[in-house]
Amino acid sequence: PRATPPPTSKCGELKMVSRAGWGARPAKARTSFAQPPSKVVIHHSDGYFRHLIAQRWSYSSRADYVDRVQEIQEGHFDRGFDDIGYNFLIDAYGNGYEGRGWGYSGARVPCCNS
Numbered sequence: 001p002r003a004t005p006p007p008t009s010k011c012g013e014l015k016m017v018s019r020a021g022w023g024a025r026p027a028k029a030r031t032s033f034a035q036p037p038s039k040v041v042i043h044h045s046d047g048y049f050r051h052l053i054a055q056r057w058s059y060s061s062r063a064d065y066v067d068r069v070q071e072i073q074e075g076h077f078d079r080g081f082d083d084i085g086y087n088f089l090i091d092a093y094g095n096g097y098e099g100r101g102w103g104y105s106g107a108r109v110p111c112c113n114s
Contacts, residue, residue, distance in 0.1 A: 016096045022066045024073060024098075027083035031105040041106070065091035069099075081107050 085107035086099040
């Protein structure tokens, strides 16, 4: 499903797209953090760039990135994850996308997910 344009955040520059905004499927399960995380892990998906090249640079709009976030979630479900593995994602336009969001354990960095 196509999402609505992301709302402007309070800081005026960053636009955040909620799970509903990018058409996320419901998580199969969620694990809450027992305490606030002490680390932040930033994951860069080089597979995305391979995907871009294969598609001849077809991701040129925000709507295309919304589609890509949906594809990532589907791929993670296919690999047995309970949801998209990332807490947040950022596109080339600087828009943030809520993945698992605040307060929930991610699934992409086994040593640091809890």
